[in-house]
Amino acid sequence: MSAEKTMKLNLKIWRQKNADSNGSIEDFQLDGVSTDMSFLEMLDVLNEQLISAGREPIAFDHDCREGVCGCCGAVVNGQVHGPDEETTLCQLHMRRFHDGDTIQIEPWRSRAFPVIKDLIVDRTAFERIQQAGGFVSVSTGSAPDANTISIPTRDAEKAFDFAECIGCGGCVAACPNGAAMLFTAAKVAQLVTLPQGKLERSSRVLTMVERMDAEGFGDCTNHYECSAACPKGVPIEAIAVMNREYLRATFLSPEGA
Amino acid sequence: MLRWIYRFLNSSIGRKALMASTGLLLIGFLIAHLAGNLSLYKGEGVFDEYAHFLGGLEILPLAEFLLALLFVAHITMAILTTLENRGARPVKYAVAASHGKKTVSSTTMFISGLVVLIFLGKHLWDFRLHKEAFEKAPAEVVQTALSNPLTAMVYILGAIALGFHLFHAFASAFQTLGVNHPKYTPALTWLGRVLAVILALGFASFPLIFWLSQGGAH
Structure with missing residues (x-):
């Protein structure tokens, strides 16, 4: 295992107030991202900074963060759940990225999955x-x-x-x-x-x-x-x-x- | 009584199954068509004989009607599916990467099909609808049509588009009809690709050779 490093990232994230509004891509700069963080932890850090600054945090779905519940997910640089094979977004680690990278984060796009807010779809x-x-x-009577x-x-x-x-x-x-x-x-x-x-x-x-x-x-x-x-x-x-x-x-x- | 057929033809899987089965039958037609055309290489006499044999078949009008029906069903299902798919993602991705499975062939099926259809229109005009097509010997009709560089170009493009179309189509049709088997699917995938290349090269060979020989004569 390589030692923990920190990096600076340029994030381009889809922001959308609600299902009825038009969204757009918003740019964020995030410093001090540890390579040991998961992708969702990286978003947590960004959200803490946004909340401290009095801004609306980025809404995203998540629950178990162990890759078994099916809650999380976003399209990262055009790839569903990011670049790793057979990996949910919560199991994707920031060590897959490099200092200075630009990361594009978008919600699932489908007529049948309307965006509710930011990265959350219905x-x-x-x-x-x-x-x-x-x-x-x-029959759910007695156990078979x-x-x-x-x-x-x-x-x-x-x-x-x-x-x-x-x-x-x-x-x-x-x-x-x-x-x-x-x-x-x-x-x-x-x-x-x-x-x-x-x-x-x-x-x-x-x-x-x-x-x-x-x-x-x-x-x-x-x-x-x-x-x-x-x-x-x-x-x-x-x-x-x-x-x-x-x-x-x-x-x-x-x-x- | 026919509600279940209506339901089938209005379902995503039903439409795909009809597109796949008509597509496979059309591939069967293409193989027979290329085999017949290859008689041109055996000499004009052999080709003329073959063409007259086909033209004299009593079943020909029925066969032509059924063939046209295959095309109409295949194209109708393709248009319906394509429209449905275009609408299924109203907001596009800003960045759309691949996970490594889609191919140029699989993503251009509608376009390659459209090019083949345009070629087909020209082809039917040249050999089936044009008045002169019935006045000359069949081999002569081929010679006249293909010695025109523009026609030869359309025919070569048609063959290339057909190759791209079939490269994905053959194995895809089997998957759509529910055939996916660890023993046969890899073989079917490669058979489909080889068949696509053979049919494209085979059909392109006629305009290429006529065009080149004509160019040499001038």
């Missing part, structure tokens, strides 16, 4: 997609016996690859088309890979895709930027699974007749 569209079918209907349904390890691992999605919205932000297919597909693929999810497979994919389309996301044209930007590395295979589930539900199931 991601409730994801919740509505999830509620449209991203669940399994099970463990291992009543055997699942091959390969299937369990595959389902887990899809289940790693934390719903941060980075896939939408990274997609040149603003599509939400990787998110929706991760849910569809996770559930259909497991026996418990097979019961509702047809109705689920139809209603979830219908909801996704209604929210105003774009259409996937297979650039694969989403999977490359995904902090959890959800595989692009998920979208193929959703596509064939959708075709299967449309042409081979009685659902939606």
